[in-house]
Structures are given as structure tokens and as C-alpha cells.
Amino acid sequence: MISLLIPAIAFAQQETAMKVRNWRAAREATLLTDYKAFLSIPNVAADTSGLKANAQWIMDRLRTNGVAQTKLLYPRTPGQAPAVFGRVDVPGATRTIALYAHYDGQPVDSTKWATGLHPFKPRLVEGSIMQGAGLLAWDVINKSVDPNWRIYARGASDDKAGVFSIIEAYAALRAIGKTPACNLIFFFEGEEEAGSDHLPEIFEQYKDLLRADAWVICDGPVHASGRHQLVHGVRGDTRIDLIVHGPRRPLHSGHYGNWIPNPAMELARLLASMKNEKGEVTIQGFYDDMLPITAMERKAIAAIPPVEKQLQQELGVRRPEREMPLSEAIALPSLNINGFAAAGVGAKSSNVIPVKAEASIDMRLVAGNDWKRQQDKVIAHIRAQGFHVTEQEPTDAERAAYDRICQVVRSGGYNAQKTPMDDPNALRIGRALDAALEQPAIRVPTLGGSLPLFMFEQILGVKPITVPIANHDNNQHAENENIRIGNLWKGIEIFASIMTGF
Amino acid sequence: MISLLIPAIAFAQQETAMKVRNWRAAREATLLTDYKAFLSIPNVAADTSGLKANAQWIMDRLRTNGVAQTKLLYPRTPGQAPAVFGRVDVPGATRTIALYAHYDGQPVDSTKWATGLHPFKPRLVEGSIMQGAGLLAWDVINKSVDPNWRIYARGASDDKAGVFSIIEAYAALRAIGKTPACNLIFFFEGEEEAGSDHLPEIFEQYKDLLRADAWVICDGPVHASGRHQLVHGVRGDTRIDLIVHGPRRPLHSGHYGNWIPNPAMELARLLASMKNEKGEVTIQGFYDDMLPITAMERKAIAAIPPVEKQLQQELGVRRPEREMPLSEAIALPSLNINGFAAAGVGAKSSNVIPVKAEASIDMRLVAGNDWKRQQDKVIAHIRAQGFHVTEQEPTDAERAAYDRICQVVRSGGYNAQKTPMDDPNALRIGRALDAALEQPAIRVPTLGGSLPLFMFEQILGVKPITVPIANHDNNQHAENENIRIGNLWKGIEIFASIMTGF
Structure with a gap:
């Protein structure tokens, strides 16, 4: 009886979803073998030829799957990784949707990966390696594939999973003979993890090629509750590196200890001055500039399922900062120590006063914040703590003139972006997403993470919407990055649904 | 006229000194070639076979130079580096002097050494590489050798210079036909930089073999003024490693930043709580237990030439901590951050919340301090800052029970040692040292650095005296360790003078 109430369009979508699922089920081993090959190509910013090899792989993959119009889009600035562009025109279609993912990954330190794992030697694991799951030989996929298995490699979830799901969704539709409801633009970026510094150049240069009614961004994880989410905004991001300088040469801590100042202690004191015990950033004006949260957003935030207890248990953390x-915390700008270093620790430590102590800090920004202004606040704070601030190595004259010297290295950055929750394209994408899911996707005003989405609005004039597919415990940006295979499969179904439902 | 007033013994010593100098001058290239071979043998604690190869080299060197009685002294605990023992009996001698140096070096990180340098590929440099001096090809030594040249290698100054100078001093005396004034014991340790944990076992086991009227320790640098020093005591030393634990897995700083606590920030706050802005350690009771400084010591401290301005300029540090x-500061116990680390910095940083943050701390101790008690004070302080302290990886139950968790790793340690400034053997060694110098040596109550000299007193019943020979800017314990060749030459003359003047 109930089935009679389902509208015809939903029926059609369910049928498509089933066919896509069957298509995938019949070729899981092939898909995973291909995905493994993709993940084996190093994709870190420092390795330009690795990035180009990734772009070429993607281009070939698009062509193999019938996307005839493809192009590598290079920014004007030479030496950068290209974005991979593809286009499918659907006769009679009145709308165009653009699908974005990025193929570059965060820097890697292979020594930190678990035994048997390597960022660019993808491994199949029975589950989460952090929970003790064992490695599997790749050839087991020829028998059957458990959706709870995971693939470990840099980019496995962030964001080659997006690239792969989007392309395979189109491959599936083509194989089952289903025409998309709209024209399709494929756009795969190669420098997202390096800050997307040249994406504006590409957008400016290829504005016409990239004209679409909506942009869907596939990046980030699903909600920690396991439910999928439709994300209407992202936080902005910027970074600053601090280097507190000590004596010109490393000093024996016995002969000079407690007489020559220790830069590690000075940096510790400086960092400690930036936050109080309640986790509030104490840098002057840090929370100024924030735009108020709308009533609709507030309601959406309240409807997000609580995950705090689960996360605290999973992460072994008793007390939140x-x-x-969590959903309220990510509506605020943040300041986070990405790492710090001075000389060596543990077996690598010596009894020295280090010559310098370094910290890398990232800041997330919300609507209203400006990334350069946020950096300026940090620098003003450092000065207020009695440091001379320089953007170069200190000179002899500076060493002679100042008691405390902190060198700062400003990275680039970008501001937050928000698409209104009642935007018609957002509503349409949300319906298509829901059609691929057992439970409707959670509507999230802003993701905690960052993407340079402001420039879609600014240059392309389109308010983007984000549809993540990766498992929430994917270790993105860190060692042991992984994708749960079931999430990859679901990603294919989601994008097939969006292509046919938009 | 003045020469008539010089006592006969001083005359004889001056003559010996001149002959030793001539002997050395005639064979500088050979000596340096041999020293280079010695420095090429890796001598870090982690490399047991390297340490044994060093011990064998020293043993062979002693034998080649006529020290027939030699022996490798192993502690009862298996797997440790041996001490190298040698003995020369002088017919009719009533006194025995023991000469100590160590052949092991601090851990190395070859990537931190200046371009062209490597810890175990000794290089000859025109002067100080920090001041821009250039590398020299080794074969220039066959023409002539400038005493201001330096040799760069791990152990070049700390403390293979001691081993080499002592052995060559005896070789020189033998070559010029001069009999030592006393019986000689050579003793070269192989685990000083690892804390001399098994030296007590060796002392206990070979107490009879090691009986001497005085022990002279050759280690550490000459005074920063360039003058030689006679050192009556050393600070004790102990270490503690701190590991503040964060989330079980590295977290994306956008999705979790400012909600999951950051262990790097917690460690920064903990470290900052240990010292105030005046450089005073704020750990409760840290300066308790100190024995008062005697009037004689106070007088000696006042007579030490000021080096503060020179050091501040040389090191590029405007303000002392x-x-x-300096001489007063090293009469106090100290607390120093040897290094800290959390995730990566600079190009190696990612936008993560690290899983842990680590720091290594060393503490120097003065007479009256007990190293275990000093560690306990630090641990009590960590607890007082709200941390649960554990000596293992935290368990799931601990993670669920405590807001903040700090794992501590206690290293071994030893207490300070002091020989009274009017000790008769100290006075005698001081006179022999002065005879080899242009200016009398500075009398120093205690060295800022540490050596496990307490055990000489405790087990062997002898109050040791320290005679350093290395240039003060030798970068010991760090990258770019070096010895100024003139200091090596002077070391040979000094030990020849002590052997003939004691």
C-alpha cells in the first residue's frame, strides 16, 4: 500500500539505484584493483611529477568511461599541478551540474604509518587498523569483498575517493543505459591540500568552461554518527609558523643551562598564553568579526545527532576542550597547534639548549572572519608577550637589540563560505542525495573543515554544496589514512543519484 | 737573573714540556691521521659493535705505545660497552695516578650537521664553521698544520680528545726517554653519555685494579675566556621524559579543532608552568636541599674571569635567562628542555590535532640534591597541574577516568660531586697543570656540566679532579662537534706534565 504513495520520480530513482548497485556488485574486484592503482601514484605537493601522473590517470579514466571532452586546466603561474576537466552534454538538458573533488593529498611521513602500511603502497585491511584489524592479501577481492574492509593509503578518503566515486557513478549510468538529467562538468583539483592558491587563476581563465547551475563538492567525512550529510558551508583556514630563536649554536645544557634562555621554554610560554584552561582563545579580538548564526542554522544545529559521547569513547578523551x-564548537573560529619541534626527544634527545623552537598553527575561520586579519591578531599577541617579531631569520643587529625574537612565517589562507539552507539548488541536491540513502542526510550549516569554496561564489557566481562520502574515522591529513569500502560504494550510488536527480 | 729563582723541578718540567712539544711538532700529520681514524669509528650508545671497535682501537693504541698491561673491563650486566684499562708501573714510584676519559659520544642526527660534515666522516676546517670557515682537504696536513684549524666529528672534543691526549702524552714521554713520576692507570669509559649506568659495577668488580691516589678526569671544555681550568666538582644530572597523551588517532583540525583537547597545547602549558619569566624554576622545593657554598668556593667564583658579555655576543643572545x-648560575640546580616534539612542523606539518606531545627535560644537580628526589618534585608538580601521571602508555580505563594524562619516563641519574679546593692531591695536580700553561689555570669549584664523579668517591674512595682540554665552542652534545687542533696539542703537553709532575 505504501509503495503506491511513492511518486514516479522516486520510483525511477530507486530503480536506477538498484541497477547501479548491481553493476558495481558485479565488478568489485576490478573497481578495487583500479582504485589501488590510482592510490599508488604519489600525490603530495612537493612531487610535481607525481601530481601530473595523477592528473593523467584521471584524464585517461574519464576518456575510458566515455567522457570525450576532457582537458587539463593549468593556471597561468607555471609549475603548478593542473585541474582535470571533463564535460558531458545531455541532449535537451536545461541544467548543468559541476562535480568537484581533489586528487592531491596532505604531506606524508611514512615512518609514522602502522607496520605494514605505506602512504603509496595501498593495503587492504579487515577493518580499522587502530582497532587491531589485520592486513589482507589483495587477491582476496577476487572471491568476495566485505564493505567493512578498508583501504589504507594517502588520499584513500581525502579525496581520491571523491574523484573515483564521481567518475564511476557516470560509468555506471552509462553501463546501465541511463541518461543523466543534466549536463555534467567534472572538475578535479590538484592543489587543495596546498591551499588552492592557484584555483582562482584557473577559475578566472576558464570561467566560461566552468559555468554551471550548481557545484557539488565531494570532500570531507560523513557525520560521526555514520549518517550522510549535506553541508551548506565550510570554515575558512589559514596558517602561521612560529620560530623562536635561541643561541646561535646548540649549547651544552650543563655549562649554560639556566643562564642562556631556552627557546623551547619561551615558545611553550608563548603558546600557553594563547588559550585558557577552558579552551577559549585569549588572543585579543579573536572572536570579533563573527557574523551571527541564523535561526534556520540554529535549528539545523540543534537537529544534528549528538556524537560527543561516542567520539570521546572512540578517541579515548574524557573531557572536551x-x-x-561539537556542532557548536565548529561554529566558532579555532586555533590549533599542528605540531611543534625543538632539537630531539626521547632516544634522539641530547643535553642541549636548542638553537630554535618551532610551532605550526592553523586557524579555522567562520563567516565574518578575514584570514589576514586573523593572522594579524596572532602577531599582535606575540608582540604583546614581549617578542620582537620578524618575517626573516633574525640579523645580528636584531639579536643585539631584542630580548626575545619570534620569526613568523605567514601562509596563505581563505575565508569561510556559506550557502543559505533554503537555496533552491541546495534543496534539489539534498533530495537527490536522500534518494540514495536509507535515512535522510543530516543538514549541516557548516563543516568544521575547510575548502576554498568562497571562490566558487566570488568568481563563478555559484553557491556550492558539499556532499562528503568518507567514513568519519578515516585519519585524513594524518598517518594511516583509509577509506571504508562500503563508503566508496555508497559514494558511487550517491553521485549517480545526483546526476540523474538534479 | 729571574731564571735563577725558578726551582729545579720547574726547570725539569719546562725541559720536558719543550721536548714533548718538539716530538709532537715532528709528527703532526701522523698524529692527525691516526686521530682521524679513531674519530671515524661510530661511538653512539645504540651501536654496540661500534663501541667495541672503539675500545679495540684504544687497546691497540695503548699496546703500540708500550702499555703492556691492558684489559677490557666489562660490567657484570651483559651487552654493555667495556671500559679500556691500562697500567704502567714505574720502578720506585710511591704514588699512582689514574687518568680518565670516555670514548662514547652523544646520539647523532647527521641531517643536522653543516653541509659537507658528517659525525663519522671527520673533516678538517680552517676554523669555526659557524663563523664561515671553509673545509680543507686532509692532505694539507702533510705540509703544515695550523693550531687554529679544527676537526669536526662526533667525539672530536667530547671526549676522544681526552683519550687521545692522555695516550699520546705517555707516548711522547716514552719517546723522549722521560720516566713518569708515578705509576699510571689509564681508564677509558664507553657509556658516559648514556649515563654511566654500569660504571659502579666495573668499579666494584675491579676495585683493586683501579686503586690510585688520585683520579684525573679529562672531559668538558676549557673556560670560555680561553684559559684552562682546574675543576673541583661537577653538577649531577638526571632526566625525565614527558608524554602528554591526546586523542587515540590523529584528528583533522577542522572537524575537531577546539573541541578535542590538543596535547601540544597541554604540554606547552605544563612546561610553561615550570619556570617564571625570571628564569626561576617554580616547581615546589626545587631549590631546597642545596648545601651552602664555602667561603673558599665563593672567593674562587669571584675570581673567575667574566665571560658573560663575550658569550652573549658570540651566541647572539641579548639577555641571560x-x-x-654564569658562574653563579651553575652553582644552582637547573631545569632545561632538551627538546620537544608533536606531529610535524613547517613543510612537514599537517592540519591535525596530534595524538601526543613529548618533551625531554634534563636537570643539573648541585651538592645536596638527590637525583631521584629532584625527579619526584617534577612529578609532584605535574600532578599539581591537574595531570594523571603514569609510567606506562595510558590504558582505556585511565583514558576514561582522567581529564589530562602525562606519561613520565624516568631516566637514571647521579648526584653532584665536590673535591675540597684545599685537597692535597688537587693542589699537586694544579701545580703540574700550571707548569704546562702560559697563565695559571682558573680554579673552579664546580663545572656546569655533569660527570658521574660521585662514584669515584663512593666506591674507589678517591676525590677526583677534572682537567678539561677542549675549546669552549666545541658544540659538544650537538651537531658540528669539533676540536681546535691547538687544544689537542696542549692536551698532550698537559698530561705529560701531570704524569711527570704528580
Whole structure:
């Protein structure tokens, strides 16, 4: 009886979803073998030829799957990784949707990966390696594939999973003879993890080629509750590196200890001055500039399922840094120590006063923040702590003139972006997404993470919408990055649904 | 006229000194070639076979130079580096002097050494590489050798220079036909930089073999003024490693930043709580237990030439950590961050919340301090800052029970040692040292550095005296360790003078 109430369009979509699922089920081993090959190509910013090899792989993959119009889009600035572009025109279609993912990954330190794993030697694992799951030989995929298995490699989830799901969704539609509802633009970026510094150049240069009614961004994880989410905004991001300088040469800590100042102690004191015990950033004006949260957003935030207890248990953390739900915390600008270093620790430590102490800090920004202004606030704070601030190595004259010297290295950055929750394209994409899911996707005003989405609005004039597919515990940006295979499969179904439902 | 007033013994010593100098001058290239071979043998604690190869080299060197009685002294605990023992009996001698140096070096990180340098590929440099001096080809030594040249290698100054100078001093005396004034014991340790944990076992086991009237320790640098020094005591030393634990897996700083606590920030706050801006350690009771400084010591400290301005200029440091002369600062117990680390920095940083943050801390101790008690004070302080302290990886139950968790790793340690400034053997060694110098040696109550000299007193019943020979800017314990060749030459003359003047 109930089935009679389902509208015809939903029926059609369910049928398509089933066919896509069957198509995938019949070729899981082939898909995973191909995905493994893709993940084996190193994709870090420092390795330009690796990035180009990735772009070429993607281009070949698009062509193999019937996307005849393809092109590598290079920015004007030479020496950069290209974006891979593809286009499918659907006769009679009145709308165009653009699908974005990025193929570059965060820097890697292979020594930190678990035994048997390597960022660019993808391994199949029975489950989460952090929970003790064992490695599997790749040839087991020829028998059957468990969706709870995972693939470990840099980019496995962030964001080659996006690239692969989007292309395979189109391959599936083509194989089952289903025409997309709209024209398709494929766009795969190669420098997202390096800050997308040249994406504006590409957008400016290829504005006409990239004209679309909507842009869907596939990046980031699904909600920690396991449910999929439709994300209407992202935080902005910027970074600053601090180097506190000590004596010109490393000093024996016995002969000079407690007489020559230790830069590690000075940096520790400086960092400690930036936050209080309640996790509030104490840098002057840090929370200024924030735009108020709308009533609709507030309601959406309240409807996000609580994941705090689950996360705290999973992560082995008893107390959150801030006494508020995670979804409220990510509505604020943040300051986070990515890492710090001075001389060696443990077996690599010596009894020295280090010559310098370094920290890398990233800041997430919300609507209203400006990334350069946020950097300026940090620098003003450093000065207020009694440091001379320089953007170069200190000179002899500076060493002679100042008690404390902190060198700062400003990275680039970008501001937050938000698409209104009642935007018609957002609503349409949300319906297509829901059609591929057992439970409707959670509507999220902003993701905690960052993407340079502001430039879609600014240059292309389109408000983007984000549809993540990766498991939430994917270790993206760190060692042991992984994708749960079931999430990759679901990603294919989702994008097939969006291509046919938009 | 003045020469008539010089006592006969001083005459004889001057004559010996001149002959030793001539002997050395005639064979500088050979000596340096041999020293280079010695420095090429890796001598870090982790490399047991390297340490044994060093011991064998020393043993062979002693034998080649006529020390027939030699022996490798192993502690009872298996797997340790041996001490190299040698003995020369002088007919009719009533006194025995033991000469100590160590052949092991601090851990190395070859990537931190200057371009062209490597810890175990000794290089000859025109002067200080930090001041821009250039590398020299080794074969230039066959023409002539400038005493201001330096040799760069791990152990070049700390403390293979001691081993080499002592052995060559005896070789020189033998070559010029001069009999030592006393019986000689050579003793070269192989685990000083690892804390001399098994030296007590060796002392206990070979107490009879090691009986001497005085022990002279050759280690550490000459005074920063360039003058030689006679050192009556050393600070004790102990270490503690701190590991603040964060989330079980590295987290994306956008999705979790400012909600999951960051262990790097927690460690920064903990370290910052240990010292105030005046450089005073704020750990409760840290300066308790110190024995008062004697009037004689106070007088000696006042007579030490000021080096503060010179050091501040040389090191590029405008302000000392404590507003007192260096010689007063090293009369206090100290706390120093040897290094800290969390995830990556600079090009190696990613936008993550690290899983842990580590710091290694060393503490120097003065007479009256006990190394275990000093560690306990630090641990009590960590608890007082709200941390649960464990000596293992935290368990799931601990993670669920405590807001903040700090794992501590206690290293071994030893207490300070002091020989009274009017000790008769100390006075005798001081006179023999002065006879080899243009200016009398500075009398120093305690060295800032540490050696496990307490055990000489405790087990062997002898109050040791330290005679350093290395240039003060030798970068010991760090990258670019070096010895100024003139200091090596002077070391040979000094030990020849002590052997004939004691």
C-alpha cells in the first residue's frame, strides 16, 4: 500500500539505484584493483611529477568511461599541478551540474604509518587498523569483498575517493543505459591540500568552461554518527609558523643551562598564553568579526545527532576542550597547534639548549572572519608577550637589540563560505542525495573543515554544496589514512543519484 | 737573573714540556691521521659493535705505545660497552695516578650537521664553521698544520680528545726517554653519555685494579675566556621524559579543532608552568636541599674571569635567562628542555590535532640534591597541574577516568660531586697543570656540566679532579662537534706534565 504513495520520480530513482548497485556488485574486484592503482601514484605537493601522473590517470579514466571532452586546466603561474576537466552534454538538458573533488593529498611521513602500511603502497585491511584489524592479501577481492574492509593509503578518503566515486557513478549510468538529467562538468583539483592558491587563476581563465547551475563538492567525512550529510558551508583556514630563536649554536645544557634562555621554554610560554584552561582563545579580538548564526542554522544545529559521547569513547578523551557540543564548537573560529619541534626527544634527545623552537598553527575561520586579519591578531599577541617579531631569520643587529625574537612565517589562507539552507539548488541536491540513502542526510550549516569554496561564489557566481562520502574515522591529513569500502560504494550510488536527480 | 729563582723541578718540567712539544711538532700529520681514524669509528650508545671497535682501537693504541698491561673491563650486566684499562708501573714510584676519559659520544642526527660534515666522516676546517670557515682537504696536513684549524666529528672534543691526549702524552714521554713520576692507570669509559649506568659495577668488580691516589678526569671544555681550568666538582644530572597523551588517532583540525583537547597545547602549558619569566624554576622545593657554598668556593667564583658579555655576543643572545653571572648560575640546580616534539612542523606539518606531545627535560644537580628526589618534585608538580601521571602508555580505563594524562619516563641519574679546593692531591695536580700553561689555570669549584664523579668517591674512595682540554665552542652534545687542533696539542703537553709532575 505504501509503495503506491511513492511518486514516479522516486520510483525511477530507486530503480536506477538498484541497477547501479548491481553493476558495481558485479565488478568489485576490478573497481578495487583500479582504485589501488590510482592510490599508488604519489600525490603530495612537493612531487610535481607525481601530481601530473595523477592528473593523467584521471584524464585517461574519464576518456575510458566515455567522457570525450576532457582537458587539463593549468593556471597561468607555471609549475603548478593542473585541474582535470571533463564535460558531458545531455541532449535537451536545461541544467548543468559541476562535480568537484581533489586528487592531491596532505604531506606524508611514512615512518609514522602502522607496520605494514605505506602512504603509496595501498593495503587492504579487515577493518580499522587502530582497532587491531589485520592486513589482507589483495587477491582476496577476487572471491568476495566485505564493505567493512578498508583501504589504507594517502588520499584513500581525502579525496581520491571523491574523484573515483564521481567518475564511476557516470560509468555506471552509462553501463546501465541511463541518461543523466543534466549536463555534467567534472572538475578535479590538484592543489587543495596546498591551499588552492592557484584555483582562482584557473577559475578566472576558464570561467566560461566552468559555468554551471550548481557545484557539488565531494570532500570531507560523513557525520560521526555514520549518517550522510549535506553541508551548506565550510570554515575558512589559514596558517602561521612560529620560530623562536635561541643561541646561535646548540649549547651544552650543563655549562649554560639556566643562564642562556631556552627557546623551547619561551615558545611553550608563548603558546600557553594563547588559550585558557577552558579552551577559549585569549588572543585579543579573536572572536570579533563573527557574523551571527541564523535561526534556520540554529535549528539545523540543534537537529544534528549528538556524537560527543561516542567520539570521546572512540578517541579515548574524557573531557572536551570546550564545554559545548561539537556542532557548536565548529561554529566558532579555532586555533590549533599542528605540531611543534625543538632539537630531539626521547632516544634522539641530547643535553642541549636548542638553537630554535618551532610551532605550526592553523586557524579555522567562520563567516565574518578575514584570514589576514586573523593572522594579524596572532602577531599582535606575540608582540604583546614581549617578542620582537620578524618575517626573516633574525640579523645580528636584531639579536643585539631584542630580548626575545619570534620569526613568523605567514601562509596563505581563505575565508569561510556559506550557502543559505533554503537555496533552491541546495534543496534539489539534498533530495537527490536522500534518494540514495536509507535515512535522510543530516543538514549541516557548516563543516568544521575547510575548502576554498568562497571562490566558487566570488568568481563563478555559484553557491556550492558539499556532499562528503568518507567514513568519519578515516585519519585524513594524518598517518594511516583509509577509506571504508562500503563508503566508496555508497559514494558511487550517491553521485549517480545526483546526476540523474538534479 | 729571574731564571735563577725558578726551582729545579720547574726547570725539569719546562725541559720536558719543550721536548714533548718538539716530538709532537715532528709528527703532526701522523698524529692527525691516526686521530682521524679513531674519530671515524661510530661511538653512539645504540651501536654496540661500534663501541667495541672503539675500545679495540684504544687497546691497540695503548699496546703500540708500550702499555703492556691492558684489559677490557666489562660490567657484570651483559651487552654493555667495556671500559679500556691500562697500567704502567714505574720502578720506585710511591704514588699512582689514574687518568680518565670516555670514548662514547652523544646520539647523532647527521641531517643536522653543516653541509659537507658528517659525525663519522671527520673533516678538517680552517676554523669555526659557524663563523664561515671553509673545509680543507686532509692532505694539507702533510705540509703544515695550523693550531687554529679544527676537526669536526662526533667525539672530536667530547671526549676522544681526552683519550687521545692522555695516550699520546705517555707516548711522547716514552719517546723522549722521560720516566713518569708515578705509576699510571689509564681508564677509558664507553657509556658516559648514556649515563654511566654500569660504571659502579666495573668499579666494584675491579676495585683493586683501579686503586690510585688520585683520579684525573679529562672531559668538558676549557673556560670560555680561553684559559684552562682546574675543576673541583661537577653538577649531577638526571632526566625525565614527558608524554602528554591526546586523542587515540590523529584528528583533522577542522572537524575537531577546539573541541578535542590538543596535547601540544597541554604540554606547552605544563612546561610553561615550570619556570617564571625570571628564569626561576617554580616547581615546589626545587631549590631546597642545596648545601651552602664555602667561603673558599665563593672567593674562587669571584675570581673567575667574566665571560658573560663575550658569550652573549658570540651566541647572539641579548639577555641571560637569570640576572646573575654564569658562574653563579651553575652553582644552582637547573631545569632545561632538551627538546620537544608533536606531529610535524613547517613543510612537514599537517592540519591535525596530534595524538601526543613529548618533551625531554634534563636537570643539573648541585651538592645536596638527590637525583631521584629532584625527579619526584617534577612529578609532584605535574600532578599539581591537574595531570594523571603514569609510567606506562595510558590504558582505556585511565583514558576514561582522567581529564589530562602525562606519561613520565624516568631516566637514571647521579648526584653532584665536590673535591675540597684545599685537597692535597688537587693542589699537586694544579701545580703540574700550571707548569704546562702560559697563565695559571682558573680554579673552579664546580663545572656546569655533569660527570658521574660521585662514584669515584663512593666506591674507589678517591676525590677526583677534572682537567678539561677542549675549546669552549666545541658544540659538544650537538651537531658540528669539533676540536681546535691547538687544544689537542696542549692536551698532550698537559698530561705529560701531570704524569711527570704528580
